[in-house]
Every structure is written in C-alpha cells, then in structure tokens.
Amino acid sequence: MKKDHTSIEGCVAQYLIDKKDCLPSLYTWKFTTSIATERFGISFSGQTPFEKVMELKNSLRKQVASSTCTIQQGEIAKYFIKEWGGIRRFTKVEETLRHFSGLKGSSIAPQRLKIPFQGISSWSKWASIVCPDWACIYDARVAYALNAINYLAGANQLIFQVPPGQNSRLRMLDINTLLLSQRLQNGESSDPAKMRINHFIPKPDTYLRYLALLRGVSNAVWNDTSHIHEVEMLLFALADGEIYSDVFERLSANSPNA
Template sequence: MKSLEKTLLCYARKHVPTLPSIYTWEFDTALVYQTFGWDIGGSNWYEKASALKRYASQQWGASPDQRMALADYAVRVWGGVKGNASATMQGYVQIVSQGQVPINHKGIASWSKVAAFSNPNEHAIFDARVSFSLNVLQMLQGDEQRWWFPHLAGQNPRLKACWPRLKTQARKQGWLRIATTDVYSTYIGLLISVTRKLQVEIGDVEMLLFSKAEDFASAFNEVYPSP
C-alpha cells in the first residue's frame, strides 16, 4: 500500500489547491436553510460542501433525533441515491451512531455519505467516481504493486464505458484485490496518511478524486482505447 500512498500523495499535492475551481457538485442552499436552518456560506461549491458537512456533523452530535433526516438528505437529496429502503437507511444510521460502519462494502456509496456527514474529520465518501479514480491513478501513474478498489454501480456513462477495460488490464497486471471487509478501512487509512502529510482534510482528497473522475476516464482512454 506504500506505493499507492506515494502515488496519491504526489497527485494530491499538485491538485488539491485547485479544488475551489474544479469541485462543482451543486446543491440547493435554500432547501438546506428551509429544512435545517443552516445558512451555507462560501464563494464556491467546494467551500459550500465543506460547510454543509460541518453543519451536519454538529447537528448529528447535538440532535440524535435528527439523524434519520440528516442521513436521508445526505444520501437521497444531496447525493442523489434514491433506491434505499427506509429500513436500510435506519440500519445505516444505527450503526454509524454506534461509531461503526457496515462490515463489508455493500451499499458503501450510501452509508459512507451518512458516515461523512456524521463526522467529516474521520469519515469520507467512497463512491463509484472515487473508486474509479483510485484505480486509474494507479494504472497510469503507479509503480510496484497495485490494489484493486471495487467496481461500484454509477450513473456516469464515460466511467461505465471504461470499467470493463480497466478490469481487464488490472487482471493482466496482477493487481491485488482488496477484501470487501477491508475496502473502507483501507481507503480511510490511505486518506489519513496522505492528508497528514499535506495538512489538509480527508474530505479534500475525497473531493479531488470525485472531481477528477472524468479526467481520469479521458486519460485512460488515451492509453487504453476502446477497440
């Protein structure tokens, strides 16, 4: 994992400063105020998203009765993931409220949002874009051993088109597959190691990987074009 840490550190050191211009995930700040009473400030979407998570974390700690509402907003409204049953969301809230996360990566794109909104200092979102970026970063810039992060279902057609070829190349190169029970802890450990060296938040590196996914898709297509 040291080789991946070195690769990500080098990439993040160069690109994290660009987050105010490249992170563009928008949300309805008026709806946030109407729902929770939070006045989200910031001059760009990176600053606004960071403020949103801070407010959510404060509310999570101060008002346990609001945790389901916070989780629903984080996953369904802000994150746009609408397929979770109420019982599933209740399970995520319960386990995160106990200071834990689910034991395997099933549903990770949803429950990691709940975890990140509950405590952005210790948790970060892991979704299809993040996983894709970590894999392609290793494919194009890594050295020594490479580690395969799971293929998660996502809505981006450019990433969807790349995943089969990405898997094929990873198999040819003998990548090590991260066990389903270790995906999130491996990811968070990686972010912590990198962000301590850069003196930034773990959410900064997560937002960088999220924002750069389409750029990684373009770079991957140049090296491994579709037949």
C-alpha cells in the same frame, strides 16, 4: 509483472499534490441550497459549489453532533444520501443510523468495521457526517479514481472494489479490466473468484484500507492527517475529468493502431 515499491498512497499523493490548491475550482457538485435552508435552517454565503458544500457538511455535522433525536438524524441522513448524494433508491435509514450509533463523534477509526460492503456509497456518506474525524465518502467515482491512478502508475497495487455507479463516462473505460490486463500472468486461472483473491482488496477490508490511504495521502500532501475530506473530494472531482482523460491517453498510446 515488474513490481514497484511505491505504495498506493505514494502514487495517489504524487498525482494529487500539484492539484490540491485547485480543489475549489475543480469541485463542481451542485445542489439546491434552498432545500437545506428550508429543512435544516442552513444559511449559505459561499459562491462556489465547493464553498457551499463545505458549509452544508459543517452545518449538518454540528447538528448531528448536538442531537440525540433519531428522527432528526434520520431526516439528515435521508437528505444527505438521497437528495444531496443522488442515491434515490436509498431506504435503509434505521439500519444506517444503527451501524454508526456507537461510533458517533469518535476521533479515530475502529480497527474493525462490521458493515456489509453493499450499500457503501450510501452508508459512507452518513459516516462522513457522524464521524467526520475519520470517515469519508466512498463511491464509484472515488474508487475509479484510485484504481485509475494505480493503472497509470503500473498496476502494481491491489484493486479497490468498485461499488455500483451511474456514470456512463467511467463505465466506457472499464478500469478493472485495464488493471487486470497488466496484472494477470501466464497460466493464471480465469476463475473470477480466484482473480478476486489474487488481485482485489477483500470487500470487508476495503473501507478501512481506503481510510488509511486517505490519511497517508493527506500527510504526504498537506503534512497532516486532517485533510482526508479534501483528498476524497479531489479524487471525486478528478475522476471523470483529468483522470479519465489520462487513462484514455495511456490506453490510446498503447493501442496497436497508435
């Protein structure tokens, strides 16, 4: 396989740079603001889903930063993960709080993060509230977006591990299989364990590698490292829209029937 020296940060930045100013219109994740107002006293003045979610996150971050009450923090975590985030099966509130109790308010990511990959879609949401300077949400849509951009750029980078997701549109075009179809070489073992070693970022390294990528992309697109959440939101917003369409177009163009 021909190697390209462009980093995954470079590929993602190149894909996103002309879309950064469109984020307020691209981001359409809706939620019931009255619930947040009733439970946490948050007032909303924004008109778009993007404006409202920014108000929600900023308010919850301030409340968490000023609180030492684990009960209050637990209520915020449950709301943000289960109701806002849509992960209805989430139950590990105390465990999630404990993972980040010693990191609350820290300004830089730790060199190591001993949290199981399982449940990353849940606990990374809480991390983005309690450690906003460096932590961002990592879920199936974000991982799909990163891997899809890798595929579109030639599949030269290791594959990000994808947590379980519910988006049937993204499941239709299995991005891992598409990436492997470009990366596998003649004579390689078909053993899944060996394929994971050769072609995937190890699960324990995935989140910190993702955070480093966000900083790199933020720096390339905005000339600073303070727009990591905007990078994440762009990836999320584009995943089952423009990115999905670009993958479909590439796949259909390469079809023997094209």
